[in-house]
Amino acid sequence: MSNPFQQPPATRPLHRMKRVWAGGLLLLLIGTGCGALGSGDPAKPAAAKPAPATTVTATATVTATPATAPVPTVTTTATVTATATVTRQAAANEPSTGGGSDSGGAAVSYSNCADARAAGAAPVHRGEPGYGRHLDRDNDGVGCDNG
Numbered sequence: 001m002s003n004p005f006q007q008p009p010a011t012r013p014l015h016r017m018k019r020v021w022a023g024g025l026l027l028l029l030i031g032t033g034c035g036a037l038g039s040g041d042p043a044k045p046a047a048a049k050p051a052p053a054t055t056v057t058a059t060a061t062v063t064a065t066p067a068t069a070p071v072p073t074v075t076t077t078a079t080v081t082a083t084a085t086v087t088r089q090a091a092a093n094e095p096s097t098g099g100g101s102d103s104g105g106a107a108v109s110y111s112n113c114a115d116a117r118a119a120g121a122a123p124v125h126r127g128e129p130g131y132g133r134h135l136d137r138d139n140d141g142v143g144c145d146n147g
Contacts, residue, residue, distance in 0.1 A: 087120040113144035
């Protein structure tokens with residue numbers, strides 16, 4: 001039993017394929033014939049008219065100019081670089097009494113290495129005023145030691 005919903009394959013009849021090929025061949029021949037007609041040389045070439053003769057005369061005038069000696073140009077370039085470095089030390093507060101206290105005035109603290117360098121205290125060693133663990137990245141006892 002065959003499937004009632006399946007359509008048979010559509011094939012063109014032979015006479016329609018022959019018509020298509022014949023039409024294509026006819027168009028090819030007509031196009032070739034039209035092309036051959038348009039590319040032909042004209043039967044009578046245009047007569048060449050004689051061109052008027054032209055005469056060209058070149059004249060040159062030479063004028064001598066006195067030669068001037070080249071003037072040397074002297075260029076002097078001076079580059080001056082001035083660098084001023086100001087280093088400020090924190091003033092040590094002297095205790096007014098005769099006691100041997102080392103922690104006399106306000107404590108010095110730097111929030112980052114840029115502040116320590118600006119104050120002229122970089123590198124800061126462990127035990128010195130201004131040293132902090134946040135300034136010593138490699139924990140070797142010297143803060144702000146790189147760069």
